[in-house]
Amino acid sequence: MDEKKKSILINKKIIFSNSETIANGSLGLLALGAVGIKAWRKKRLEEAMKLKNNQKDE
Amino acid sequence: MNKRLAKKVLVLGWDAADWKIINPLLDAGLMPSLESLINKGVMGDIATLDPVLSPILWTSIATGKTGDKHGILNFVEPIPDQMELRPVTSTSRKCKALWNILSQNNLKSNIVGWWPSNPVEPINGTMVSNFFQKVSSEQMADWKMQEGTVYPDSLSKTLAEYRVHPTELQAEHILPFIPKAHLIDQTNDKNLSIIGKNIAECASIHAAATWLMENEPWDLTAVYFDTIDHLSHGFMRFHPPQMAGISDEKFDLFKDVVNGIYRFHDMMLERYIKLAGEDATIIILSDHGFHSDHLRPKRLPTEPMAPALEHRQFGMFCISGPNIQKDERVYGATLLDITPTILTLFGLPVGKDMDGKVLTQVFDKPVTPEYIDSWENIEGNSGNHPAELQQDPLAAAEAMKQLIDLGYIEAPDEDKTKTIEKVINETQFNLARIYLFKEQADLAEPILETLYGRTPSIARYALKYAECLQKLRKFDICVSVINHIKTLDKKELPHLDYLEGVLLVSQNKPRKALPLFKKAMETIAHMPDIHVKVGEAFIKLKEWDEAKNAFSKALEIDPENAGAHTGIGIALLRKDELEDAADHLLSSVSLIFNNPLAHYFLGEAFYRLEMYERAVEAFKVVTTYQPGNRKAHAYLVKLFTNHISNPIEAKKHSDFIMNNIKGTITIVSGMPRSGTSMMMQMLAAGGLEILTDNIRANDENNPKGYLEYQKVKSLASDNTWLHEGQNKVIKVIAQLLQHLPSNYQYKVIFMEREMEEIIQSQQIMLGKKAEVEKKIYPTALADTFKKQLEKTRSWIKAHPQFEVIYVPYTDVITNPTEVIENLSLFLDADLNTEAMVNAIDSKLYRNRKKSN
Numbered sequence: 001m002d003e004k005k006k007s008i009l010i011n012k013k014i015i016f017s018n019s020e021t022i023a024n025g026s027l028g029l030l031a032l033g034a035v036g037i038k039a040w041r042k043k044r045l046e047e048a049m050k051l052k053n054n055q056k057d058e
Numbered sequence: 059m060n061k062r063l064a065k066k067v068l069v070l071g072w073d074a075a076d077w078k079i080i081n082p083l084l085d086a087g088l089m090p091s092l093e094s095l096i097n098k099g100v101m102g103d104i105a106t107l108d109p110v111l112s113p114i115l116w117t118s119i120a121t122g123k124t125g126d127k128h129g130i131l132n133f134v135e136p137i138p139d140q141m142e143l144r145p146v147t148s149t150s151r152k153c154k155a156l157w158n159i160l161s162q163n164n165l166k167s168n169i170v171g172w173w174p175s176n177p178v179e180p181i182n183g184t185m186v187s188n189f190f191q192k193v194s195s196e197q198m199a200d201w202k203m204q205e206g207t208v209y210p211d212s213l214s215k216t217l218a219e220y221r222v223h224p225t226e227l228q229a230e231h232i233l234p235f236i237p238k239a240h241l242i243d244q245t246n247d248k249n250l251s252i253i254g255k256n257i258a259e260c261a262s263i264h265a266a267a268t269w270l271m272e273n274e275p276w277d278l279t280a281v282y283f284d285t286i287d288h289l290s291h292g293f294m295r296f297h298p299p300q301m302a303g304i305s306d307e308k309f310d311l312f313k314d315v316v317n318g319i320y321r322f323h324d325m326m327l328e329r330y331i332k333l334a335g336e337d338a339t340i341i342i343l344s345d346h347g348f349h350s351d352h353l354r355p356k357r358l359p360t361e362p363m364a365p366a367l368e369h370r371q372f373g374m375f376c377i378s379g380p381n382i383q384k385d386e387r388v389y390g391a392t393l394l395d396i397t398p399t400i401l402t403l404f405g406l407p408v409g410k411d412m413d414g415k416v417l418t419q420v421f422d423k424p425v426t427p428e429y430i431d432s433w434e435n436i437e438g439n440s441g442n443h444p445a446e447l448q449q450d451p452l453a454a455a456e457a458m459k460q461l462i463d464l465g466y467i468e469a470p471d472e473d474k475t476k477t478i479e480k481v482i483n484e485t486q487f488n489l490a491r492i493y494l495f496k497e498q499a500d501l502a503e504p505i506l507e508t509l510y511g512r513t514p515s516i517a518r519y520a521l522k523y524a525e526c527l528q529k530l531r532k533f534d535i536c537v538s539v540i541n542h543i544k545t546l547d548k549k550e551l552p553h554l555d556y557l558e559g560v561l562l563v564s565q566n567k568p569r570k571a572l573p574l575f576k577k578a579m580e581t582i583a584h585m586p587d588i589h590v591k592v593g594e595a596f597i598k599l600k601e602w603d604e605a606k607n608a609f610s611k612a613l614e615i616d617p618e619n620a621g622a623h624t625g626i627g628i629a630l631l632r633k634d635e636l637e638d639a640a641d642h643l644l645s646s647v648s649l650i651f652n653n654p655l656a657h658y659f660l661g662e663a664f665y666r667l668e669m670y671e672r673a674v675e676a677f678k679v680v681t682t683y684q685p686g687n688r689k690a691h692a693y694l695v696k697l698f699t700n701h702i703s704n705p706i707e708a709k710k711h712s713d714f715i716m717n718n719i720k721g722t723i724t725i726v727s728g729m730p731r732s733g734t735s736m737m738m739q740m741l742a743a744g745g746l747e748i749l750t751d752n753i754r755a756n757d758e759n760n761p762k763g764y765l766e767y768q769k770v771k772s773l774a775s776d777n778t779w780l781h782e783g784q785n786k787v788i789k790v791i792a793q794l795l796q797h798l799p800s801n802y803q804y805k806v807i808f809m810e811r812e813m814e815e816i817i818q819s820q821q822i823m824l825g826k827k828a829e830v831e832k833k834i835y836p837t838a839l840a841d842t843f844k845k846q847l848e849k850t851r852s853w854i855k856a857h858p859q860f861e862v863i864y865v866p867y868t869d870v871i872t873n874p875t876e877v878i879e880n881l882s883l884f885l886d887a888d889l890n891t892e893a894m895v896n897a898i899d900s901k902l903y904r905n906r907k908k909s910n
Contacts, residue, residue, distance in 0.1 A: 026230045030261045031325035033268025034220050037261065041226075 099378025
């Protein structure tokens with residue numbers, strides 16, 4: 001595993017929460033069920049688009 | 059129809075969930091959703107069934123019936139009309155499930171992921187099968203959903219989009235389970251993939267269930283999750299405390315997985331509670347527990363279904379909602395009770411053909427369930443599969459085999475045939491285990507006999523067959539099976555000494571069993587059952603302190619061993635430590651309610667403690683499970699006559715005894731001159747009541763008396779007088795045993811003596827002393843007598859109402875104390891040993907064979 005990936009994993013905050021307002025991408029969204037999956041996938045798409053646009057600008 | 063007690067019912071099946079993992083998490087505040095339900099509801103253990111195999115168990119939960127009735131008996135089954143295997147399907151279920159009954163009563167259900175539920179049934183409501191979440195392709199784009207996965211089909215496309223593929227998951231989804239995931243070398247260690255796959259499948263089921271709860275009307279929603287079970291099988295060996303043989307590195311990496319998956323289930327539960335609403339009744343249960351402490355198996359044998367050895371007998375159960383008690387415990391629940399209880403929640407009657415009971419103690423007001431004979435007899439639109447889809451896969455496989463044998467169909471290759479045969483054998487084995495669990499050894503016997511005959515080298519089948527024979531008291535065949543087992547591979551037989559010991563105890567030879575148990579302890583002292591069996595041996599020997607010590611050892615290993623609680627309760631009862639005895643017996647029945655032995659002794663404890671109402675409760679439970687238990691009925695007569703004045707109840711039980719329960723008659727038998735009179739004299743001296751008319755006087759052949767009853771001579775033509783012999787001892791020669799009426803239980807003490815000695819003694823009695831002195835031996839007569847004896851032995855074996863102990867005449871003379879001890883156990887009577895020994899006059903042992 002390269003060093004960059006390793007550091008991302010180490011730095012990721014481990015979140016285990018029961019709150020419905022949990023940050024996107026965590027287990028909390030999966031735990032919400034159908035609505036959470038929809039929100040999580042939408043957020044991932046938005047993040048992917050943002051990354052693509054940033055790379056274009058560079 | 060009864061009043062409906064639940065507006066909506068939500069059932070969450072958490073396969074393998076165990077209070078032993080949950081309790082510490084609750085204490086640490088890490089499962090707050092479950093805690094909220096427990097605080098406003100009822101919780102308790104739920105006893106599993108045998109065999110502990112999930113598709114069988116979840117179908118029992120959904121039907122209220124055992125596997126022999128619902129037909130789901132294995133993980134896989136032959137595909138009808140093909141020599142192939144497939145995962146077990148819903149078409150193999152042969153009775154209605156809860157959702158079918160609700161359908162035909164116009165109640166809507168959402169059933170998600172139940173095992174087995176593929177193909178889905180056209181119920182009133184929706185169904186998502188247990189194939190929905192299964193990942194069948196490496197890439198999400200290629201992940202097709204097969205037909206029959208969702209009902210109605212109009213929802214297939216919508217729900218398919220909510221499935222989660224493992225490739226979608228990110229680090230945030232895995233790290234809570236393995237915080238040091240970055241240290242894993244994924245080329246050699248597939249554990250991250252395993253966790254990813256299980257989380258994805260769990261999320262898929264959860265998504266479908268929550269979508270349906272929000273978008274489809276429902277009265278019942280039932281959702282099944284297998285994730286706790288799968289991850290427990292994979293990772294419980296890494297759960298704290300660290301097991302011997304687990305490296306520090308692996309322990310450090312994976313020790314959080316099990317707690318993690320429970321916490322994730324609690325997170326999902328929060329969502330369910332919100333969606334279900336305040337007025338819903340929520341039930342959470344597992345089908346079995348999972349060993350998580352010192353009882354975790356150190357290694358698993360290489361045999362089918364070996365992972366089931368990691369399962370624990372008690373799962374978890376929790377119910378909360380309107381009309382349910384608050385902050386209470388329930389005792390004695392089993393998987394079979396869920397459907398009857400849910401039917402009662404909906405105000406529907408329970409089928410009498412269901413094996414479970416309504417958990418009436420969970421309701422906050424008294425509930426009187428209604429009953430009908432069977433829901434199978436009630437017509438209606440139940441949403442079952444059409445008749446042409448329903449098939450018995452084993453019968454279909456047999457039919458297929460016949461076509462192959464007849465040459466109509468090409469035979470598959472040998473490997474495939476062998477695999478299918480193995481599955482069929484294993485399915486039959488599971489059925490036999492179900493019958494044994496239900497105390498129907500007579501139904502298990504032909505199955506096990508066939509399996510043993512077909513595959514004598516498979517130790518598991520042979521061991522179970524031996525256990526079955528021991529329950530049926532077919533000791534001779536049992537011994538021959540055990541002798542065969544001894545020739546098999548020793549690696550598969552760690553417990554043979556234990557089994558032989560159990561056999562000896564059931565043959566009332568506990569003293570001979572103890573050395574075998576001691577030997578078995580060299581390898582299995584860590585298992586509570588060996589200590590329970592030692593305790594049971596000491597109970598038979600009436601050595602109460604030794605018994606108590608043995609059962610205590612079992613409880614040290616496993617405080618929830620119901621057998622140990624029962625045993626220690628009995629020992630304490632006999633030592634007159636009544637309150638402690640009642641305490642342990644209560645613990646036993648609260649763990650396993652279906653335990654008439656424990657209820658009986660509990661009743662006795664309460665009676666002696668003068669807690670008469672509770673004694674009545676206990677004895678009534680006994681008579682429910684064992685209607686023919688004479689002693690329990692007799693206690694109830696005493697209670698209702700002398701302590702809780704209720705002449706109607708007293709008469710009811712006394713009439714029942716009179717009309718239905720014939721007593722036990724003790725018979726002393728054998729050939730004439732084999733020692734039968736001596737045995738009668740001994741038993742009379744020992745304190746038993748003899749049925750005799752003393753018409754036949756003493757003489758020189760029997761100076762101490764014959765103790766006979768004249769009516770016995772005409773037994774062949776008239777046996778109507780046998781009621782005079784109830785609870786007494788009668789002498790009946792071997793040749794007349796077959797004329798005893800079959801509606802009594804008999805305990806037969808069969809005297810054995812050398813034929814030469816018998817003949818000589820008879821000759822002398824007949825005044826043929828001269829012939830004896832001339833050594834004229836009537837060979838033909840001897841042969842005839844021998845054949846008659848063999849015939850009598852076979853006849854006794856074939857008649858289960860005869861229990862027999864064979865007593866060699868010479869043993870009585872040379873080792874009377876041991877013989878009397880064995881008789882005491884056999885008759886379950888307190889015999890006066892000294893008086894019995896004194897009744898023996900060895901000088902009367904005449905006509906000894908020369909070698910004696």
